Ligand SMILES: NC(=O)c1ccc[n+]([C@@H]2O[C@H](COP(=O)([O-])OP(=O)(O)OC[C@H]3O[C@@H](n4cnc5c(N)ncnc54)[C@H](O)[C@@H]3O)[C@@H](O)[C@H]2O)c1
């Protein structure tokens with residue numbers, strides 16, 4: 001688990017930390033919007049004061065591609081960088097982790113590194129600074145990268161990718177547009193709910209982390225959405241994303257992610273949006289198999305019901321309600337009929353048999369899910 005610096009303004013302490021760990025020259029991996037909004041100003045000033053040399057790579061796009069990774073890697077090498085500061089949402093953080101992996105696995109393409117334990121080497125030290133509260137990438141072993149040619153989005157999963165250090169500074173998320181707050185927050189919820197409803201690998205520690213994350217999101221996401229400047233709600237959402245990231249690192253995600261990744265790759269759908277929309281559909285389609293665990297999550301939040309079925313349904317209803325209050329649609333209209341077989345193939349390849357989901361789905365179950373997601377959207 002990464003060592004963390006937490007609290008308002010903590011990003012200003014990062015350069016000293018970098019120096020203490022023995023680094024004097026780093027690559028900062030981020031997005032164009034971050035540099036344009038001046039989100040890096042405090043960090044850059046502190047870097048100058050501490051005398052830490054840096055190069056900025058700000059060409060990471062949302063749903064980062066292997067081309068982004070190659071471009072960043074070239075800068076890392078040209079400038080003899082020793083470590084990486086991953087500054088942004090999941091997209092820059094994942095790109096930074098993949099740059100680190102590519103830096104040590106010189107003979108492998110990103111595609112060849114995707115899957116489980118294909119890096120198995122120490123990568124350059126990563127200092128992760130999340131500016132969204134959602135992915136938990138600052139504490140996970142995953143880096144999700146899209147192949148720019150095929151649009152296949154897949155994950156490099158390797159323990160060496162877990163950042164050694166993370167900075168949770170709520171001031172960096174205070175200016176997030178409400179829609180990004182909403183969708184990225186629902187991604188964190190999705191991590192906790194999928195890890196919790198999964199069958200195996202579920203230790204008490206992961207269950208506790210998932211419950212803590214769900215309660216924090218229940219109590220803080222809507223407040224952060226309505227009042228972005230509320231730093232208490234912001235830090236609570238950052239903690240929720242962090243706990244949920246830890247929970248799914250061993251508890252795994254499930255079909256919501258497997259399907260959502262395909263939409264990110266094919267249509268550029270924002271990850272959090274895909275998660276928010278798909279989560280209640282998948283949980284409903286699991287039916288009674290997920291009721292007991294969803295009922296426990298309902299209890300954690302204080303959501304009432306007479307039995308497990310009622311509680312589980314009330315919990316799914318809450319997900320739909322908070323989506324609706326935050327202007328997140330109930331369906332998605334991007335899915336093209338022609339793409340459905342490809343979506344199903346990729347989703348099944350990602351999830352079966354790796355994810356310990358409560359019910360194993362075949363092609364027809366995925367077809368039913370995709371139909372439901374398109375149907376709701378068409379009915380609006
Ligand atoms: N590695 C993991 O464990 C993991 C887990 C879940 C998701 N992911 C991946 O992470 C990516 C999504 O990350 P994300 O949801 O954080 O979104 P993102 O990083 O793509 O950012 C979303 C948008 O918000 C903007 N933004 C970010 N921070 C901002 C700020 N502070 N102020 C204003 N705008 C800001 C970005 O410029 C971008 O336009 C996807 O590729 C997804 O697959 C990774």
Ligand SMILES: [Fe+2]
Nearest residue numbers: 135187191275
């Ligand atoms: Fe996610």
